[in-house]
Amino acid sequence: MDSINRWQDRLEMAVGIWLCIAPWALVLPQAAAWCSVAVGVAVILLSGEDFFLPNQMEEWGNAVLGAGLMISPWAWGYADSAAATANAFISGFLVSGFAFWALERLFMRYEESHRVKPS
Incomplete structure (x- = not known):
């Protein structure tokens, strides 16, 4: 599990940095702005931690953060701003997508390593 999600972690970190400067x-x-920065910092921290100590919990955390970011324009009342809504939805979709991509690869690797070989 140590190298399977390196690309996803880097991509998640890039989206997190974007969220901080957006x-x-x-x-x-x-x-x-507050929502973007808070989620961006959380994504950077989770991805950074997952980069050094791989674990599926960080990916689940990023998936939840991405989903929360996608609904934040309506939850926090800034859906009338097209730029803010588009940024939240696209960034949230990317964070969740990269997290589920990493999880899918982790589960595939787990299944392959635990497959019973016929004798």
Whole structure:
């Protein structure tokens, strides 16, 4: 499990960095800015930790963060800002997608390693 999700971790970190700078790059409303930075920092921390201590729990955490980010425009009331809504939805989709991609690969590797070989 140590090298199977390295690409996904790097991609998740890139999205996390984007989320941290997006409030200034896109001039987001205050609620969207706080949500973007908070989720961005959490994604960076989880991906960084998963990079050094691989475990599926970080991927599940990123999947939940991505899903939460996708619904945040309606939950926090900034859905009227097209840029903020698009940023939240696309970034959340990417974070969740990369997390599920890593989980799928981990489960495939687990199944292959525990397959009973016919004698």
